[in-house]
Amino acid sequence: MASGSTPTPPRKVMVVADPCRESAAALQYALSHVVLENDTLILLHVVNPNSSWRIPFGAIFKKAPSLSASSTSSSSSLSSEGFGGGGGGGGGTIDFLEAMKHACGIAQPRLKVHVKRVEMDGKDKASIILAQSTSHGVDLIVIGQRTTLSNAILGPKRSRSLRGLDTAEYLIENSKCTCVGVQRKGNGGYFLNSKTHKNFWLLA
DSSP: OOTTOOOOOOOEEEEEOOSSHHHHHHHHHHHHHTOOTTSEEEEEEEEOTTOOOOSOHHHHTTTOOOSSHHHHHHHHHHHHHOBTTTTOSSSOOBOHHHHHHHHHHHHOTTOEEEEEEEEOTTSOHHHHHHHHHHHTTOSEEEEEOOOOHHHHHHOHHHHHHHHOOOHHHHHHHHOSSEEEEEEEOTTSEEEEEOSSOSSEEEEO
């Protein structure tokens, strides 16, 4: 840093954490393009007792791009361990939130990372995320976004009337802070959606 330059003020960044590929992509985007070492990263998981995840969490990282040379070895380690309850191979299992926190520690060792689980308790996921972002004074929300056929053909606003309100789109439109929806593309880049940018292409 040049002498006399003003340091960037620390921010709080919240990543919506679920044991799925979209969530892993959101975390990778946040670590590689968003957070700095003086920021605080909050991994928020909204627990839905009626949902059962079937994807081995370690498998999510197998095709993930490396954030650094060291994060590649972390991804390999996670792939070999698998995710508890997902039906994947491997003897030991790990909690997916701890796996995400571990990946953060390897990618950015000085980054402050907090893990938070919140029960749905009859509420909808989007409203819980909004409430948590407000109570924690979050500056930016990052959420993985899944591409659907109706979304691709009609666009996110039109497709909502067909498939109900999408959590990521609701957060983008209603969050008091900036919210970015992240879609990982097969060729190594991202499609990003925010209130001001739709389907913005970003190379990894």
